[in-house]
Amino acid sequence: MSLAALLDSLPIPILQAPMVGASLDELTVAVSEAGGMGTLAAGALAPAEIGPTIGAVRARTSRPFGVNLLMAPKAEPEAGEVDAALARLAPWYAELGIAPPETPNQFAPDFDAQFDALVAAAPPVASFTFAILTPAQVKRLQAAGTYVVGTATTAAEARAWAEAGADGICAQGFEAGGHRGHFLGDIDGSLVGTMALVATIRAAVDLPVIAAGGIMEGRGVAAGLALGAAAVQMGTAFLLSDEATTSTPWRRAAAAATDDPTRLTRAFTGRYARGIENRFMRLMHGVQDDVPAYPVQNRLTQPLRAAAAKADDPEMLSLWAGQAVRLARPGRAGDMIRSWWAEAAEVAEGLAVRTRRGQETE
Numbered sequence: 001m002s003l004a005a006l007l008d009s010l011p012i013p014i015l016q017a018p019m020v021g022a023s024l025d026e027l028t029v030a031v032s033e034a035g036g037m038g039t040l041a042a043g044a045l046a047p048a049e050i051g052p053t054i055g056a057v058r059a060r061t062s063r064p065f066g067v068n069l070l071m072a073p074k075a076e077p078e079a080g081e082v083d084a085a086l087a088r089l090a091p092w093y094a095e096l097g098i099a100p101p102e103t104p105n106q107f108a109p110d111f112d113a114q115f116d117a118l119v120a121a122a123p124p125v126a127s128f129t130f131a132i133l134t135p136a137q138v139k140r141l142q143a144a145g146t147y148v149v150g151t152a153t154t155a156a157e158a159r160a161w162a163e164a165g166a167d168g169i170c171a172q173g174f175e176a177g178g179h180r181g182h183f184l185g186d187i188d189g190s191l192v193g194t195m196a197l198v199a200t201i202r203a204a205v206d207l208p209v210i211a212a213g214g215i216m217e218g219r220g221v222a223a224g225l226a227l228g229a230a231a232v233q234m235g236t237a238f239l240l241s242d243e244a245t246t247s248t249p250w251r252r253a254a255a256a257a258t259d260d261p262t263r264l265t266r267a268f269t270g271r272y273a274r275g276i277e278n279r280f281m282r283l284m285h286g287v288q289d290d291v292p293a294y295p296v297q298n299r300l301t302q303p304l305r306a307a308a309a310k311a312d313d314p315e316m317l318s319l320w321a322g323q324a325v326r327l328a329r330p331g332r333a334g335d336m337i338r339s340w341w342a343e344a345a346e347v348a349e350g351l352a353v354r355t356r357r358g359q360e361t362e
């Protein structure tokens with residue numbers, strides 16, 4: 001088998017995007033069971049949690065699923081950087097009535113240990129974001145029976161993954177919610193829209209491409225496949241699903257989203273990510289270049305965001321969402337993918353009629 005064959009064999013070529021903070025095994029299982037492919041967001045899991053969580057998914061579905069890891073760099077804050085960052089956050093913590101955290105010993109789970117746990121669990125598919133595996137790491141996963149997907153935001157990043165031996169590319173367009181996955185260029189050079197990105201990556205590498213970013217319903221699914229993607233990956237479209245773990249204020253903000261509510265920000269985590277703009281993003285905008293790089297700032301704002309969610313306050317937590325969040329709808333994830341696929345079929349039928357008519361009149 002190949003990854004291309006696996007994607008082609010899915011009854012519905014819709015992948016649920018891994019979403020740290022908004023998805024766990026429940027959503028993964030629901031999407032895989034309905035005929036798409038769920039992806040477990042394992043980026044924030046401790047290495048020891050990865051095997052059991054993958055085991056829990058396996059126990060509930062025999063269908064293919066993926067697991068995603070975030071390749072956080074080793075945190076090496078400069079002297080005084082953490083103190084300065086905490087001082088900047090102090091008024092926000094004070095507003096919520098809690099003390100800022102002490103300087104943590106660890107800023108993110110150890111990637112190498114997470115990777116070992118992933119290889120040992122050998123899920124059908126593994127995807128990676130924020131950096132690139134070495135060819136030896138890719139081979140280790142493939143030898144364990146796992147297909148490797150690399151997230152790319154430019155054609156150059158897709159080429160780099162192809163050279164590392166990956167089985168497929170997730171093309172993450174500018175529209176996408178959550179963190180940007182760029183790892184070669186700077187942010188400005190890595191903001192390519194899904195339509196341009198899928199087409200250029202298709203032309204750059206001979207690997208199956210998964211289209212991600214701004215796909216919200218059947219029309220987007222059909223568009224991604226028409227561009228040559230082997231499957232599409234949707235995140236924001238699942239934020240309001242019953243199985244997502246989206247917090248109550250986040251859900252409310254997504255459900256009430258207006259036309260163009262999202263912005264990119266570095267202020268919450270030290271890495272650019274797209275979310276619905278709120279007071280924290282607005283007021284921190286001017287200093288976002290000064291905050292420590294991911295994962296340091298991410299760790300330092302974690303208690304703030306958790307407390308804000310608990311206090312039902314959408315203004316101080318990260319409301320990650322893609323540009324088309326206004327189209328998000330509630331429902332059961334399985335029903336959603338089945339109706340998107342039916343809608344994609346209708347769209348394809350309509351296009352077939354239209355293109356035939358165009359040719360007949362030539």
Ligand SMILES: Cc1cc2nc3c(=O)[nH]c(=O)nc-3n(C[C@H](O)[C@H](O)[C@H](O)COP(=O)(O)O)c2cc1C
Pocket residue numbers: 017018019020021022041043068069070128129151172175176177178179212213214215233234235236237320321322323324
């Ligand atoms: C709330 C949220 C969390 C996300 N977390 C992750 C993650 O843990 N790993 C990852 O590779 N991508 C993550 N993403 C990005 C998705 O993989 C995908 O690129 C994006 O959802 C596609 O665009 P869309 O949101 O417009 O569908 C996240 C996206 C959202 C909305």
